[in-house]
Amino acid sequence: MxxxxxxxxxxxxxxxxxxxxxxxxxxxxxxxxxxxxxxxxxxxxxxxxxxxxxxxxxxxxxxxxxxxxxGGLRMVAIGLVPDLTAEAAKRAALSAGAKVMKVFSYELNESEAEEIENIRPDIILLTGGTDGGNKEVILHNAKILASLKTKAPIIVAGNKSVQEKVADILSEKEITVCENVMPELDVLNIESARLAIREVFLRRxxxxxxxxxxxxxxxxxxxxxxxxxLGAAKLLAEGTKKEKGIGDLIVVDVGGATTDIHSIAEGLPSKGGVLLKGLPEPFVKRTVEGDLGVRYSADALVGTCGIDELLNKAELSENQINEYQQFIKANPGYITDSDEIFEKFDFGLASLAVKNATKRHVGTIETHYTPFGATYVQTGKDLTTVRNIIGTGGPIINCKRAKEVLKESLFDPLEPTVLKPMRGKIFIDSKYIFAAMGLLAVKYPDIALSIMKNEIKLILEVD
The missing domain is CATH 3.30.420.40 (ATPase, nucleotide binding domain)
Structure with missing residues (x-):
């Protein structure tokens, strides 16, 4: 065959x-x-x-x-202002499939330079300044990077007015110069950087x-x-020229080291009279939570979410949780269908990972009061109207209570400002084919779409 x-x-x-x-x-x-x-x-x-x-x-x-x-493609992103060029650099890295280890803003100092050395990134993305804007910060940071021992390739995607000077400063490093990730204020241009990251990945x-x-x-x-x-998610949502996709969706990918959330949706306000704050959100968005993995990052997950929340979700004693935390450190690949206590522990970890990773991915809405009345301000994506949620990753696929785990991605009345989906269809990638279909889609998109529609199964519909 x-x-x-x-x-x-x-x-x-x-x-x-x-x-x-x-x-x-x-x-x-x-x-x-x-x-x-x-x-x-x-x-x-x-x-x-x-x-x-x-x-x-x-x-x-x-x-x-x-x-x-x-550990995947480990990246450090460096920009000017945290909410602007630094955020744009982070989005470019994430869209390329990288794991962003740290984002630095403004002029790097000695301790930050040492931190970059200790992180040992695979790639460094250097940005800063709109075209014709601030020049000093990116030039300063280029000099700092030039002095480091790291041999990580550096992608320069900042102010075009000084890109040649930056390239001269970094002449002894392996560098790639591409278009500015933010050529104008509040204008994103991450495709050039994304392609450059991919080329470095392939080459080195x-x-x-x-x-x-x-x-x-x-x-x-x-x-x-x-x-x-991400490619598979986009294909499933949008379809091909020959066949329609299923529409806007969220993919919840729980792993041992990270929990990744992908959304294919505009995320614009679903209600009238809401103002948008911050950078425009990408239609295809990925976030990575390095402290919400359920094996290698389990200690960080418990530390982030709190032992009390895990105790409540898993319905276990603190001693039992501590015991299994130690066990999975030594046995990260452990899977069982006969250890009821471990299954409760794993269910608790996966539930907290989904709940908190989705919360960080979606946008929020705030009420501001002015002399003219209340004003509603949205930051991030409004995903309340998204109706398709797909779970993937070993901790989801191997969980007997996957429906309960994935329901954590839905709107919580106790957190009404968090813009999670209000209701919808929950699917599971039971054969773990999402990444495979993303690969297949590069050459055979119609076949990949057909297979996903047949293999990704509906397990729950929430009205």
Missing amino acids: EAVLLIDFGSTYTKVTAVDLENKAIIGTSKSFTTIESDICEGLNNALDKLESKHKNLSIKEMFACSSAA IVYAKGLSKVKDLIEGIIMPTPSAV
Whole structure:
């Protein structure tokens, strides 16, 4: 049987999906623990052995791969004002599938320079100033970066008036100069930076992650995993020239290290008389919460959300929670369907991850009182009218109470200013194919869309 093989090198698991192009169907999927510390091929071969044991005589026509192994694409973004160019830099990085480790604003000082060294980013995105605007800050920060020992490639996407000077200052570094992420005040232009990040990923980062060992696949490693998921989400929402999509949607992707939320929606005010505050929101938006993962980041999740909230959600004792926190540190790939206490613990972690990651992703609304009466101000996206919510990621797929977990992404009357969806259809990506379909969509979008519509199942409808 002729097939296309789609591979996702994850931080915890390497997942493989075989697709029958002729019949527009999934042949089979399998996974194995990612072996980034030794030889990444080991985990891949283990996954392939499992797949081939169930599906004999597979003839692989093409292979594509994505990766978030070894922590994914780690980036530092540097801008001028936190709410403007620094925020624009962050959005450019996230849209490219990066994990933004830190965003710095204004002139870097010595302690911040040391922090960048300690973060050891894969890429640094340097921005600052609108075109013809502030020049001093980006020039200062370029000099600081030039003095660092880091060999991370630097993407320059700031004030075009000084880009040549910045390039001269950074001449001993590997740099890429692209268009300003904010050429004018409150005008975003992140596509050029996004493409530059992807090019650096293709050219250099896959080798740094050890993926060059996969010699037969290296030409097929075309994007970070989050980019693949975002591409699949956009395709499912918008459709193709031949077939309609399902409309605006939110994808909730819970992982061991992070919880990612993707929204495909304008997010404009759903009620009249509401003023918008801040930068324009992108139609295709991704946020990454590094403190809300349920394995590697479990301690941070408990610290962020509070032990009391987890106690209440999981219905366990503090001793039981502490015991399992220690256990998953040593066993991040652990999955079970026979340990009831652990299932409660995992349910509690996933529920808090979804609740808080969605809360951070959506916008908020505030009431301001003036001499002329009340004024309503919206910051971020209003997603109250979005009707499609899709859950993916191991902690969702393997959870017996996935419906309850995903309901945490809906509007909470106790937090009326948080603009989560009011109601809608909840789906689950039970075969974990979102990243695979994002890969397939690069060359075969119609087939990828058809498969997603068939495989992503409706599990709950909330009126």
